[in-house]
Amino acid sequence: MFPDTDDAAIQADAYIDALLIGHRRVPVSLPETEALLTRQAGVRDTIRLLEKGLPRFHPSFLFEEWLADQLHRKAAGDHDAEAHGQVVPITVIRLPHSPAGRVPDRRLLVGGAIASGVSIAGAAMIAWRRSRN
Amino acid sequence: MLRRGKDRASVLVNFDVDRSAVEAARRDPRAFEALYRKYVAQVYSFALYELRDPHAAEDLTAQVFLRALDGLPGFREQGEAPGSSFRVWLFQICRNAVSNERRRVRRHPESPLDLALEVHSGDDVQAEALDREQLAQAWRQIDLLPTERRQALVLRFVEEMSTREIGEVLGRSEGATRVLIHRALQTVARQIGRGSDVPRH
Numbered sequence: 157m158f159p160d161t162d163d164a165a166i167q168a169d170a171y172i173d174a175l176l177i178g179h180r181r182v183p184v185s186l187p188e189t190e191a192l193l194t195r196q197a198g199v200r201d202t203i204r205l206l207e208k209g210l211p212r213f214h215p216s217f218l219f220e221e222w223l224a225d226q227l228h229r230k231a232a233g234d235h236d237a238e239a240h241g242q243v244v245p246i247t248v249i250r251l252p253h254s255p256a257g258r259v260p261d262r263r264l265l266v267g268g269a270i271a272s273g274v275s276i277a278g279a280a281m282i283a284w285r286r287s288r289n
Numbered sequence: 290m291l292r293r294g295k296d297r298a299s300v301l302v303n304f305d306v307d308r309s310a311v312e313a314a315r316r317d318p319r320a321f322e323a324l325y326r327k328y329v330a331q332v333y334s335f336a337l338y339e340l341r342d343p344h345a346a347e348d349l350t351a352q353v354f355l356r357a358l359d360g361l362p363g364f365r366e367q368g369e370a371p372g373s374s375f376r377v378w379l380f381q382i383c384r385n386a387v388s389n390e391r392r393r394v395r396r397h398p399e400s401p402l403d404l405a406l407e408v409h410s411g412d413d414v415q416a417e418a419l420d421r422e423q424l425a426q427a428w429r430q431i432d433l434l435p436t437e438r439r440q441a442l443v444l445r446f447v448e449e450m451s452t453r454e455i456g457e458v459l460g461r462s463e464g465a466t467r468v469l470i471h472r473a474l475q476t477v478a479r480q481i482g483r484g485s486d487v488p489r490h
Binding site for chain 1: 471
């Protein structure tokens with residue numbers, strides 16, 4: 157039979173915290189937290205075992221640099237697209253009074269000066285007025 | 290206005306240590322590299338413990354960071370939630386990717402995780418051999434735990450996350466997460482013959 161209460165869980169948690177803080181070379185009173193676990197010797201020993209025995213792994217240097225390069229390319233691509241504008245297809249909304257077929261399907265340059273919502277609204281207004289003429 | 294004296298200790302601060310790096314990456318995605326370098330080993334380790342295959346862990350790590358870079362603009366709202374952080378968000382992406390990968394492969398990795406057992410930690414060969422044997426036993430039991438319990442142990446001991454952070458990754462309260470971890474530890478302790486805990490009366 158094992159104690160399974162919030163108190164027991166809190167004590168175990170405090171002990172794990174104390175052990176992990178020790179990894180950061182911060183002084184910690186381990187015996188104090190350890191004393192809380194006198195009734196949970198099995199849990200205490202298991203915590204110690206896992207704390208010592210589960211390392212963190214690092215990927216290979218080659219992989220790390222390859223992925224860094226992939227991310228950099230993607231990030232640079234995104235950044236350039238944002239800075240210089242990029243042609244992206246959009247669906248043209250047919251306004252209620254525009255005769256079918258009068259509004260030509262078009263592409264909108266997103267980025268730079270017309271990236272804002274106000275500018276897009278302005279572009280839509282121009283398209284609508286042209287369709288009325 | 291700053292409070293002085295005792296009141297100062299009672300002020301709770303939710304501070305994401307990565308906030309400035311996240312802001313920088315949001316302004317210029319090329320600055321994402323700092324976050325990547327900081328967390329690549331953590332994400333890779335979690336993937337490796339879950340998938341047990343270094344190549345699969347690398348693929349998953351790449352997926353996670355590419356998704357994180359894509360999703361960074363949408364992180365703002367989540368980052369402003371109390372107690373939330375970039376690391377928690379990253380591990381939520383990672384956990385979803387692991388779960389998708391497991392669904393795709395449709396099998397639980399069968400090979401025991403012996404990578405950890407290859408790590409030599411000290412000069413005392415005899416004690417080390419005993420620890421390794423017990424650790425191997427512990428791993429066999431951890432392997433049999435339900436997914437959430439297993440992941441909670443890895444996040445706690447390998448990633449050194451707080452119970453609160455783990456709760457956010459798993460979508461549980463801090464208290465529920467603490468009990469989840471405690472139960473996982475009890476199960477492992479019992480199975481490796483260290484279950485000599487004194488019952489409460």
